[in-house]
Amino acid sequence: MHLFWEHGYEATSLAMLREAMGLTPPQIYNAFTDKETLFRKALTRYHETEIGFALEALSAPVPTREAIRRLLLGAAEAYSRPGKPGGCLFVSGALAASPQAQAIADELKAYRKASEAAIAQRLAKGRAMGDLPEGPSVEGFAKYIAGVMNGMSIQARDGASAEELRIMAQTALAALPAEGQNRGASSKE
Amino acid sequence: MHLFWEHGYEATSLAMLREAMGLTPPQIYNAFTDKETLFRKALTRYHETEIGFALEALSAPVPTREAIRRLLLGAAEAYSRPGKPGGCLFVSGALAASPQAQAIADELKAYRKASEAAIAQRLAKGRAMGDLPEGPSVEGFAKYIAGVMNGMSIQARDGASAEELRIMAQTALAALPAEGQNRGASSKE
DNA sequence: AATCTTCCATATCGATCGATACGAAACCTA
């Protein structure tokens, strides 16, 4: 998982995986069928072990803005954990891919879209509760939040520290209207 | 350039380049030395032809916030041009790379860092002129702006429309204090 | 017109990719 996280799907060779896992090629293929299946296993594991902060933040019984704050700060921490590759596997795994790896790229894109959809769902709940008073549509906000997280992933990969990512998260949060507060009706920037 | 932009450095094979350019392998190597040099030529061309909006926005004689607004909206447009690959070549070119392509990945990272530095320089000028009153440090703001642009690049690659990217840009802009206006001294979010 | 030089596309290079066939070692059964 760490290798795929660090180098992406295609750039991670079986030789690297073999050395890292201490397995011979037949052992790898007996256990994981092929490279693509192995990558999907790594994706599942990543989802289960590394980004629990997201589900926690979005399902916590707190105001919407606080939920988003936890989401962004959780990302800042998760994307810069010592001993782990920087950024998010869903982004690093295969942003650009060869035609042969299109299926993998599409699957990662689906993960990113699912993350955005989860954010949108939480925002919609907030809006229904009068918790997210103004500004763009729920989808627009969700795309912004998801986009900022993707951007944090790249910044992390470029060496940004946890503290720098936290600052970025807090700055991003300032774009969301504070609770019960009106941001001023600048309908068009 | 479009092929590298779409598939990234490593996933773009010489066979694809050969077909796209209508050249035979020796012609390619006579003209560009090797694949790495060809990619660097494409990078230079991209820098000259596709992202002029950035320099324009940052050097325009306008208030700081307006400069950043033009930068973000310019990115929204540049990252979703019809007939062009989505996103930014500096991001798509090689986010994750094999050890053999580390030099290319490092060069792209340098381009991204240079963009962030250019933003920081513009913000520093603004702050010196009293044009960017409050909030995080200039470096923190710059990392946020650059990060948002990187995030927009990924959203564009995931199919976001120009309009959706514009909304994201405007939402991101809301994180910057309006001119001469105080955002309220919430020192710690 | 005959020869020579220049140029260029095809065919192929060694290396590496993901994936597997095969032979040896270990283990269980009789």
Next chain:
DNA sequence: TAGGTTTCGTATCGATCGATATGGAAGATT
């Protein structure tokens, strides 16, 4: 303990990677 079976690591598979050697056509020179 001998035989049969299973397991597992090495050696190698065909395909493709980036890069280049070679044979033949085109044009210049004598």
